[in-house]
Amino acid sequence: MQAKTTILSLPTEEFVHPGTRACTGCGLAIAYRVGLKALGKNTILVVPPSCLTVLQGLFPVASTKLPCLNVTFASTAAAATGILATLKSQGKTNIQVAAWAGDGGTSDIGLQALSGAAERGENFIYLCYDNEGYMNTGVQRSGTTPIGAITANTPFKGKLQQKKDVPAIMAAHHLSYVATCSAAYPLDLYDKIVKCKDMPGTKYFHIHIPCPPGWGYDPRYGIKVGRLAVETGYYDLYEIVNGEFKLTAASEKLVEKRKLVPVREYFRAQSRFKILTDEQIADIQNQIDAKWAAYYKKDE
């Protein structure tokens, strides 16, 4: 097992220039910066329209020091395929291809191309950064917006449907590696990327990304909100390595502790959940408790 990376052992080389166009307190800016360190210099990126398109800068300025192909919304994983095919035909085997797409670009419009690439076993890393909505277009609901969240097009009642479980969908493609991460735990993201780089086929990452304007919290509390999602057992950090599910990092520790922070604290830290009633929160708490009871049982 690789040693856990610490803030002291994290490589100092940066692949994102300072001064990106991300919003103040953007969780993606953290995940992207650390994620690129893990991917390393020998990487070609693929990015569909999303917050990242803006973060990366407007022509002729770029905030990323790696080659990047901007592609259409639905085509991310297919574009990664095209680069891989070219590298193969050129006999280049040492270049990593990585796609970074938002949750809308992954769970909704990009799902077909992603499923196709995963089924074909395309050898690349796909990173979905999940800020739980179409934040770049002004906070509309996406497939991964959680139930109860107010968005620009679920303005009064909040989203009425459950969050789409994209990592489970990707795990059903029998991938060598599926992981969930959070911008609030960037070193965990770093270690997981490094760990899977040499695994075969498509590797899928689902990264929880706190979003100040979309979620409604003071930008300085991004890490706190992200951690609350994990500490409440609401959003779990795990790996599925060749089909083997395992809680990791902070979520793994929660199993040892046998104690979750009440989910109410997560909801009340953000304005998007303000319409959730005490009954609804209690209902969600019950679901979380049932999920964790199963984790505890597995641990016994």
Place this chain on the structure above:
Amino acid sequence: MHIIEDGNAAAALGVKLCRANVIAAYPITPQTPLTEKLSEYVESGEMKAEYIPVESEHSAMAVCIAASSAGARAFTATSANGLLYMHEQVQWAAGARLPIVMCVVNRAVGAPWNVWNDQQDSISQRDTGWIQMYCADHQQIIDSVIKAFWLAEKVSIPIMVCYDGFLLSHTFMPFDLPDQEKVDAFLPPFRPAYALNPDEPASLNTVTLPDVRIDVHGELAHGYMEIRYLLQEELRASLAVAAEADKRFTEIFGRGGDPYIEPYRCDDADHIAVGLGSLTYQLRVSVDALRKEGIKVGVMGIRFYRPFPDEAIANALKGKKGVIVFEKALSYGYEGALASDLKSALYEHLAGTGRLPLVQNFIAGIGGREIRTDDLTQTLRAATQSRIAKEPTWIGLKL
């Protein structure tokens, strides 16, 4: 070497001879035998390329776009709704200036479902910034594929090589299979000015503003409008490059001709039929029949539809009494797109000269409706005698 094969095989052989590096395709009738053939070449090792069986046409073009951006010679093929499904990517490929070659095996578009031939699919992509070539027989298919890669890479603009579904794709015809050495002499390996590469990082197709902007070196970079203006200018300039392609091709392979138009018995003709694709060869039969009756008529196939060779066309039609446009597609709500384009070219170059021909427009073969040569002959005869009452007139309608 002369061989007898179907039109799809002619296209596939052309792609193999051009040593495409990456092929991506999704099955759709009548394109399927073409891409099946390519998968056979790749799997058997006869062709050294990556064949990606994508999950949609949208992804087929995405693979080609990314492959081309990374420095590969990329090919795909499709038809009808497949082409429409990829429309966003078609526009993207042109905007990104990638020399992708795509065969469009022309088929009617839904609704309702119809797998048979017309040209509504590729005509609907007229304004995407691609070069469009139309083929009338198998020799033109294979030769056009070879010329297309050379031209596309020379001007950094993608090319559609269009040929009629079933009528050409599934019929057998003898044609000359070019020698590999000659194709290699004609078409050097693809060396793009920039290919995605970690040693020389660049961000491609980033958000580009309405106005120009200074880059980090203090130099003025293009805005979106400049980039699009250059696409238009260089598309127009590619007409001359196409002539160069044809000249080079003729020198190496010993066959060629006018790269834009293909006239038949036009020199002394009073009336000229005009069309795209295999229909223009069928019209030759009608022309021969009418010539026997003493009617001075010719037919002109348009090989190059975008960029539109307006000057060459106007010159060829200058002083003729009538131009009779036959089309297997139309701009719904008006008339055939080719008829509109022709009128525009004629007006542009001949207005005020007193040599402006009358243009009449006929729609035929929609959704594979059989085009009877007798009907073409009768229509052509009538059109040379008097102006038709209603435009465009549909031939072969059973209402």
